[in-house]
Amino acid sequence: MPSSLACDAATRQWQCVPGCRPDPYTLSMPMTVRQVLATPAVQAGHPELLSAADHLDRPVRWVHVFEGSDPGSLLSGGELLLTTLLALPDDPAEQRRYVRAVAGAGASALVVELGRRFAKVPGVMVDEAASVSLPVVALHKVVKFVTVTEAVHAQIVDEQHDLLTFARRVHEVFTETAVEGADAQAIVERTAEMAGCAVVLEDLAHEVMAHAGAGARVLRDWTARSRVVAGSGTREVPEHGWLVTDVGSRQGVWARLVLAGSPDVPAAAARMLVERAAQALAVARLMERDVAALRARALNRFLTGLVSAGFGDEEDLRAAAEVLGLARASRFLAVCVAPTLPADEMSSSPRHVMTFRGEDDISRKGGGAAHRDPLAGQRREQALADAVATAAATAGLSALTGPLEDGVVGLVVALTGKLTEAAALDRLTAALKPSRTRGHVVATARERDRLVQAGADLPEASYVARAAALMPAPHRQDYYRITDIRLRGLLMLLADDSRLTAFAERELAPLLVHDDRHRTGLVALLRAYLEAGGNVAGLARTSHLSRQALYARLRTIEKVLGADLGDAETRTSLHVALLTKEVGARGAGSAPPPARDPAVD
Incomplete structure (x- = not known):
């Protein structure tokens, strides 16, 4: 049965208590003062805690045996000091100075074996230790210091080995992502898996470009909370429980990566992981050369998840939408814009080819979809998506915009304040008219009070838009609903029959x-x-x-x-x-x- 250290309230003696220690991490956490005191080697000395009981979780980097009167000059921080105080003077001032020197050098704790120099630790030392938050422990029985150092150092070496193993794993994972050409979302997901906590990639405007393991609690008010976090390099943000590092290259920083929560790995491992992940993101960006593509991918993933019901919880869904830029609202509207250009110029993945024989000059000349430039179609598709996003912004609408399928662009519009469905559609269609796209139609579903419902309406709006795009130009209207497409709509539903x-x-x-x-x-x-x-x-x-x-x-x-x-x-x-x-x-x-x-x- 695993055990942990507990203190007897009456005697202040530390004992091993069965069943208290949590399961060990795959990557060992740094050994703490509490864990050192729980080792059999220390327990043999009947340890008694005299001060700073709330500082027992300090990490122990090393165990050092010292019998001089000036310990500060020999310590570099993180040591647990073992001593019998043989060289300590009787002068109370010198005793207080000794404690201050140990604490000032960054030692984790002072462990004193009684009997050889003092029957008990001098009171002035205990008082001074309490004032500087230094744990002081008295050993009431003689112990072999070499046994203590061997036991603790063996575990510390194991920890260092674990850290090296973890570092190798991190290197392998991010080398793999580079070889595969993984995008930012994939890198963030792998980082979250290894860290065991939420990970968020944000741009310099503090808008989320990718995230993993982050629900509504993490993403709520993200931009406002992140904006107050200043500084550069890798730094801890205790008030948020974050570990933050910059993402960039010699050309400058373009994003920040945040471990938002308590990692399942030691602090040193978490710092190494977040910095290595930032490097992987920088490499991925050098391959993409377009930071706007990261945001576009985030939008596309969100809309795709919305359409496929990948999101179920309304609160999580709204939080994810807000960090992508959608305003808070109580009403939402699904809108789609479809091109009136020939579909083969907008899509490079035809399902099946059906042409008008004897009437289509292109097919008669051996042209057709298979002979058109697929890149040209992709450029037109992106041009329409850009035009729709610009039009929504020009119209003063808060909307998430991105390509769906068959060249259709989808929007989820937040109907903020007193903005009506009709007013939003009128603004959007008016803003689209001056755009440089060669032809488009707008279709909409009905107003919804839940974002997940509006997302589920996107396929309907897309279907209406594609059907309306087939209508003769003289009969076109500003926007269409499902009741407007009639027979064409029915035939589109049955097109694969x-x-x-x-x-x-x-x-x-x-x-x-x-x-x-x-x-x-x-x-x-x-x-x-x-x-x-x-x-x-x-x-x-x-x-x-x-x-x-x-x-x-x-x-x-x-x-x-x-x-x-x-x-x-x-x-x-x-x-x-x-x-x-x-x-x-x-x-x-x-x-x-x-x-x-x-x-x-």
């Missing part, structure tokens, strides 16, 4: 083949006719065709399809088939068909 794909192919295949074979634009004409509601007169004006020519081409469409365009159900079926193709092409990462001039034969 092979039965729907087969239906669209059956309905349009003859006309697609005809266009491909004869290089005509009858599919585009059919679309225009259906979007005009079957109004031939209006279509003739917009297409610059005579009614006679238009009727002739519509009859050709009927003949090729074997269908009657005068039948309402036929028109509905063909319209659904066309919309299915558009939605499928958008979801696949290939371009929706261009509006070919119906006048082209």
Whole structure:
């Protein structure tokens, strides 16, 4: 059974008490005065504590035997001094000076063996020791000092070996992260694992870029608490229980790394760990060369976790959002912005390719999604994300912004104060209009009073935005809700259903083949006719065709399809088939068909 040191209140004798010592750490903590007094070698002398009982957790760096009258000149701090006081004068002033010299040299404790020089430790020495917080212990029986030093030094050597082993492990871990090209979040997570406490990486504005093991208690009011922590280099912040170090290079400091809590490793190991982690972060940044990317990744991780319900606790979720810059609020709104550019220019990971044969000039020339520059698509995607973030800031909105999937940018907006949902959307859409993006639509879910609910609404808003992006430009509105997208929205939900794909192919295949074979634009004409509601007169004006020519081409469409365009159900079926193709092409990462001039034969 493990044991610990306890004091008998009546006799002030220190004894080993079974079952009191906590399980040892994987990495041994530094030996303390309390632990030295609990060793069998010291216990054999019946130790009695005479002063500074609240200072027994001081670390012991070494055990030193001394019988002179001037100990201060031989100590360097952290020693436990063993003595019989043989050379100590009887003068009380000299005795007080002796105690002050031991304390002034930074000794951890003074242990006096009685019987050879004094029957008890002089009272003036005990009083002086109490005034300078120096633990003084009397040994009532003779002990072999060599036995004490051997026992303690063996453990100290073991501690040093453990520290070297830990240092080697730290070196291996951060070498591995460098080889793998790990990002800041991964490095912070590995640091937290080895430290056994929360770890936070913040920028110079005290905004959190990455964190691990930090819940609401740690992150609450982080920026305000961190801002008052001054200084440079590696330093302890006792009022917060932090260990802080700077992260940077010769070019300057760009962040701070914080062990926020009580590490499961000794102070020396924690200091070595946080400094080595800071070096790993500096190397990672040299590889990225962009500190803004760290914040962007933090935002993306947060939004991804929000969408996938990776966060469950509302308090933790709000704390994490606040350290990323989201204002405190009681209402939240999920918003998504989707590009109206061809999706293949916005995404480099198509699910499946569906094009309009005979009508898409790009695919006929051997182009298409597979031949477009994926980096160009990524640049446009990032440009839209930047434009949305800028627009939100310009509109005075507090929002977390980041790319989702299929080129869509997601926002979680904090509706602070009396800001209404409608006002926030009006501000955002107005701020987006002057942006340099080549086309976009805005979609929103409904206002929520919990952040986790707003996060769960992001997929819905994304789906609405992608469906709205397929709507003809003349029918576009400032922003969309799920009630605005109707049939396109339903078809987008069913886009991966092979039965729907087969239906669209059956309905349009003859006309697609005809266009491909004869290089005509009858599919585009059919679309225009259906979007005009079957109004031939209006279509003739917009297409610059005579009614006679238009009727002739519509009859050709009927003949090729074997269908009657005068039948309402036929028109509905063909319209659904066309919309299915558009939605499928958008979801696949290939371009929706261009509006070919119906006048082209």
